[in-house]
Amino acid sequence: MSHQIILYDLELSSPKEFWSPNTCKTRFALNYKGIPYKTVWLKFPEVRQEIPKLTKSKAHPTVPIIVDIRNGNKVVQESWEIAKYLEEAYPDTPSLFNGNIGAHFFLHEYCSRRLLAKIFKLNVLTIAQKAGEYTQWFRETREQLFKMSLEKFVGDESVHAKAITENLDALGRVLKVYPYLTGNQVGWADICLASYLKFLHYMRPDQFQALVLGDKKAGKQFGDWWNRMGKYMQDAPPPPTARI
Ligand SMILES: N[C@@H](CCC(=O)N[C@@H](CS)C(=O)NCC(=O)O)C(=O)O
Incomplete structure (x- = not known):
């Protein structure tokens, strides 16, 4: 199937693997909707060089960003904006909302503020390690941003581990009753949580095991849900029969 969308993602190591929490949201949403796409991988410094050429703006350059070839090469930046765009531009595909x-949106905000921020703290030193030739670049740009050493920031x-456990509690309670975070249908809320936990899983498998699968109250439910989400957490859409 030829691609309709170009997805810009962040490359950390070779072979290219998806790991970045915000770009995972867009990748998994495209997979869920079954929209064919091609990935353009950018290394950290390339995000600053390449993204302004697409956005033609001085706004802080970040990924994900998509170019929709089917719609006159329309450029859309920011994972939430992309989700809303895909929902409108591809109405015949499964709904995210x-x-x-x-x-x-509430669960997106909850997971971003209560989980992603803490997961980032657990992960940041591993990102620096895995950034290879850009380790120093990553460390310097983040230390400038945080105005302290990465070690102090962590x-x-x-x-952070305790906060993640506390903040997963409400989500685990939902998954004890329903297969997905908003009930019987998979949607954007699950894609957000899966993306943030994928980030933890990739960078800190030890912490993923301890905090998610090993969660005392809902480890089994998180594990079952993680398996259900597996078909969307790939580098291409699943075949139509396996999609929902
Ligand atoms: N709210 C934005 C956040 C985007 C963001 O922070 N992206 C990170 C990757 S996960 C990025 O582009 N980082 C590049 C850099 O920090 O230099 C979204 O959801 O798209």
């Missing part, structure tokens, strides 16, 4: 965009890992 299932008629309740507000619930999905602080005590056990504090």
Whole structure:
């Protein structure tokens, strides 16, 4: 199938693997919708060089960004904006919001603020290590941003681990009753959580095992849900029969 969309993603190591939490959201959403796409991989410094050429703006350059070839090479940046765009531009594909965009937006915000920020702290030193030739570049740009060393920024890992457990609690309670975060249908909320946990899984398999699968109250439910989400967490859409 020829691609309709170009997805810009962040390359960390070779072979190219998806790991970046924000670009995973767009990749998994395209997979869920079954929209064919091609990935353009950018290394960290290339994001700053290449993305302004697409956005033609001085706004902070980030990925994900998509170019929709089917729609006159329309450029859309930012994972939430891309989700809303895909929902409108591809109405014949499975819905990300299932008629309740507000619930999905709430869970997006909840997972971003309560989980991603903490996961980032657990992961940041591993990102630096895995950045290979860009290790120093990554360290310097982040230390400038945080105005402190990465080690100081990370602080005590056990504090972040405890916060992740506490913040997963409400989600685990939902998954004890329903197969997905907003009920019986998979949607954007699940894609957000899967993307953030994929980031943890990729960078810190030890912490993923301890905090998610080993969660005392809902480890089994998280494991079953993770397996259900597996078909969307790939580098291309699953075949139509396996999609939902
Ligand atoms: N809110 C944005 C966040 C985008 C973002 O922070 N992307 C990261 C990758 S996960 C990035 O482009 N980083 C490049 C850099 O920091 O130099 C979204 O959801 O798209």
